[in-house]
Amino acid sequence: MRLLLFITAILMCSCSHLPERNFEFNYKVSLPANSAQDIKIWIPVPTSNEVQSIGNLSIDTDLDYEIKKEEKHGNTYLYASINGGLAKSTEINMHFTVNRKQIGNVDFEGVNLSNYLGSNRLVPVGGRFDSIIAANAFTSKDMKAVYNFVLNEMHYGKPKASTKTDEYYTRLPDVIKDGVTKDSVVSLYEKSKKYGGEYTFGNGNSDYACDISVGNCTDFHSYFMSLSRSLDVPARFHIGFSIPQATEGNIGGYHCWADFQQNNSTWTPVDISAADIEADNSEFYFGNLNENRVEFTQGRDLKLENYKNGLVNFFIYPLLEEDGKTSNNYSKEFSFKEI
Template sequence: MISRKIVALGTLFTLLLVILCMAASAPLRTNVSARNFEFTYLMTIPASPADAKTLRIWIPLPQSDPYQAIGGLKIESPFPYAKHRDPEYGNEYLYLQFPAAQVSSREEVRMSFQVTRREHLVKLDAHPVNAPSAEIDSSGLHRFLQPDRRVPLQGVIAELAVQETRGIQNPLKKARAIYNYVIATMRYDKSGTGWGNGDAIWACTAKRGNCTDFHSLFIGMMRAVGIPARFEIGFPLPADRHDGAVPGYHCWAEFYVQSFGWIPVDASEAWKHPDKKDYFFGAHDDNRLQFSVGRDISLDPPQQGDPLNYFIYPYAELDGKPFAVESKFSFQDRPSDGD
C-alpha cells in the first residue's frame, strides 16, 4: 500500500516501449490516425457520517493494449491504495480501504496519465493474411457468448436475432444485418427515464437510449446467434476541441469472427453520424479512451453489493452499503511526434 505521495508509475521510456510493441504486434497498415493527450480523473469523497466505520473504494484504471498506450500514471491520494484486477475480465483498478473517520471533510483522489490512442480499423473487404485470431482461444470466447443480467439471450432477443439473420450463413454478414437493424430501429434519445442501464429488453421495447442501450441490444442479438461479442467502455474525446471537461462515458462493442479476430463496432456513433455508418462497422476512431471490458463485474476484494453493471465511475461502499462519490474528467491534447 502507498500513502500520501504523488507516485509516478511509468516513464516516457516505458510509453515509447509500449508504442513500439503496439507497432510490432499490430497488423501492418499505413495512414492510421493517432491522438496523443493527457487525461485527468478526479474523484471527490464527501465527509463520512459520524457513526460510519469503514470506507472502501474501487477506481477503474485504463490499460495499454494494441490500440492505446498508457504511460506516466500519477496518483495523488491522501489514503493508502493498491492495484488489483477483477478475476473474470482482468480489468485493473485502485482499491482503497480506510476508517471512515478519516474523512471528516471532502477529500480528493486524482489520477493523471498520458495516452496515445490509435484508430482500430479492420479491413473487412479482404481476408487478412496475418489474422489476430490467435490472441484468444475458445475458452476465452466462452464468456462473450453468455448472457448478462440485463442482456438475456432467450425470448424476444433470440427471436429478433433469428428473424434478422434468417437465411444468412456467413457470420460477418449476420453481424452486419444485426448492426443495420439496431441503427435502423433505435434512436439516440436520453429523455425521460429507463435509458443508460444497458437493458437489452428495454432497448428492444423502447427503441431508444444511449450508447449502453444500443450496444446491449447489439451484443444480445449477436450472442443469441452464436457470435461472441463484448462490451467496452471508456470516455469520448471531442474531435473539434483540444482540451476541456469530458462530461461522461462512451461505450462500444467488438465481435469475434474467426480469421479476422475482434472486429470493432460503434452503433450509436453510426446513428449520430449516418455518413460514417459503414466506417463504424469495423472501426473505432482515435477520439476515445478505453477503461474496462464486460458487464456484471465482481471485484477483488469483493464488493458486498451487486456485481457492477459496468465499470467506468468509482464504486464505493460505506460499511458494506453503496456510497455516493463524485467524479470529474478532463483532457489536454499533446503534440504528436514530429509536431
C-alpha cells in the first residue's frame, strides 16, 4: 500500500510543472499587562482551500479562546475574551505549514456571487465608476483593459514624510496628476493620522485611489473591484502575506490581491500592485499568482462575533478592544521558514 502511494505521488509530481513552495509560518501577538476590565481580541486563522493547503496548525497561549467562523465569506478566526484585565504580559503564537503553488484560473465551488457584486463601505459601485467605464468603453468581456487601466493610473506608494529618507516619497514623481503632488499625498496621510478618517493610502478606498492615484495593494485592488462590479462582474478581495525569496526570515506586513469571476465558476486572479512594482511581470499578474504567498482572509466589511466597532474593513492584523474601544495596545510579529 505504501509503495502504491509513493508511486502515485511521483506520478502526480511528474505531471505538474508549476512552481510551488512549502514553508512554516508563525504569527505572534504579544499583549502587555493591562488593567482594562473587558479585553477582547480577534485574530484571523488561515484555512485550506482550492489554492493552498494549511497543515499542522497549532496555537500556543495561556488565554482561553474559541475558533469562530465569519459566515458571509467563510473566514475563520480566533476569539478570546479576558475579563478583569491581564495581570501580566502574555503571547498568542499561531504556527502552521503552507503548501502554495503558482495558480491561474481556478474553479471555486459554493461562492455566493451576490456577495461580490454590490458596494462595500469603501468600495462603491456605479456613479463615477460608471463614468470611467463609459469614457474608456470598458466591457465585461475585456477585463484585461480594466486591469491595464488601473495599472497605468496608479502608482505604488505609501509615503509618510516629505523627506529623502522615505523610500516611497523618493520613488514617486513630483507631480502625480493634475492637482496631485507627492507632497499632497503626504499631507493627506498626516491629516488622516491627526484627525482620523480613511481618505489616505492603505485603507482600500476606491474613491481615494481614483482621486489621488497613489496607494498600496488595498487601494489598487479596491479600484479594480469598483470598476469590475460596476460592469456586473463579481470581484473578490484576498489578503495575506508575501513570502520573500529566502529560506527564512521576518515579514514586515500584509499583501493583498483580487480575482474576478468568468465562465460560471472560474475565477481569474490579478495582482496589480505587484505588477506595478515588478513591471517585467505585468502580463503574468493578469490571470496568474505566484507561489510566494499565503492567504488569510477574503472579503470586505466583515462581521465578527462580539466586535462592537462595526464591520471590519479587511482582516489581517489582530483586532483588540479594551472596555469596548478599539486599541493598538499589542505588538505583532510574522516570520516564515522554508521546509
